[in-house]
Amino acid sequence: MYVALLTLLAPALATAIPAPHLYPEVFDRSASAAPSSISINGITYGGTGCPQGTLNASISDDGKILPLVFGDDFSASVGPNVAITESRKFCQINLDIDFSAGFQYAVYSADYIGYADLDSGVQASITALYYFSGQTAQVITEAEINGPFTGYYDKHDDIAIATWSPCGSQGLLNINSQIALTSSSDSQSGIVSTEKIKASFVHQLYIKWRSC
Ligand SMILES: *[C@@H]1O[C@H](CO)[C@@H](O)[C@H](O)[C@H]1NC(C)=O
Numbered sequence: 001m002y003v004a005l006l007t008l009l010a011p012a013l014a015t016a017i018p019a020p021h022l023y024p025e026v027f028d029r030s031a032s033a034a035p036s037s038i039s040i041n042g043i044t045y046g047g048t049g050c051p052q053g054t055l056n057a058s059i060s061d062d063g064k065i066l067p068l069v070f071g072d073d074f075s076a077s078v079g080p081n082v083a084i085t086e087s088r089k090f091c092q093i094n095l096d097i098d099f100s101a102g103f104q105y106a107v108y109s110a111d112y113i114g115y116a117d118l119d120s121g122v123q124a125s126i127t128a129l130y131y132f133s134g135q136t137a138q139v140i141t142e143a144e145i146n147g148p149f150t151g152y153y154d155k156h157d158d159i160a161i162a163t164w165s166p167c168g169s170q171g172l173l174n175i176n177s178q179i180a181l182t183s184s185s186d187s188q189s190g191i192v193s194t195e196k197i198k199a200s201f202v203h204q205l206y207i208k209w210r211s212c
Pocket of ligand 1: 054069200
């Protein structure tokens with residue numbers, strides 16, 4: 001009787017509940033592949049936010065996380081006695097990444113980790129533009145912090161459309177990171193600075209690979 005009832009119910013259930021995936025979707029091998037060796041071959045950078053000797057870059061062993069660690073110069077501020085030039089800092093970076101042949105990579109999201117102290121009416125905008133040498137396509141990540149705000153922040157932004165490095169064994173990634181503060185009146189103050197304890201601002205890139 002129990003069996004009969006289940007049999008009776010089965011067709012009704014089949015139409016009411018979306019069919020589960022009986023078979024896994026075709027496994028996309030290329031999406032999860034990564035080169036067996038990945039390293040940073042060289043880095044050049046410059047700008048008001050990153051004088052020589054103030055930026056550290058590294059890449060995780062699996063090639064998926066690339067933290068850029070900035071020093072104290074990557075700080076911006078506004079206020080009654082602060083020069084206008086302090087309201088915006090930028091850093092232009094060229095990263096030369098070497099990897100085993102037959103792959104390409106893309107930046108798909110980023111984290112921004114630091115400290116901010118903003119009056120009401122002050123807005124901080126942290127943006128980064130990414131492009132590969134020899135290609136015109138660019139992608140952007142962006143985070144905003146609105147005053148009043150005092151404390152550490154950890155902002156995340158995803159990139160909707162990937163821009164892939166040229167197929168091969170080398171990808172020259174250009175990154176233009178910028179922090180800018182705007183205020184609605186001259187009396188408001190704000191600062192976006194390096195994380196106080198470690199004295200660093202971290203712009204962490206997330207990278208995906210595929211074979212080509
Ligand atoms: C970069 O690394 C060096 C050596 O480990 C360290 O002394 C320096 O403080 C680091 N700079 C930043 C901005 O983290």
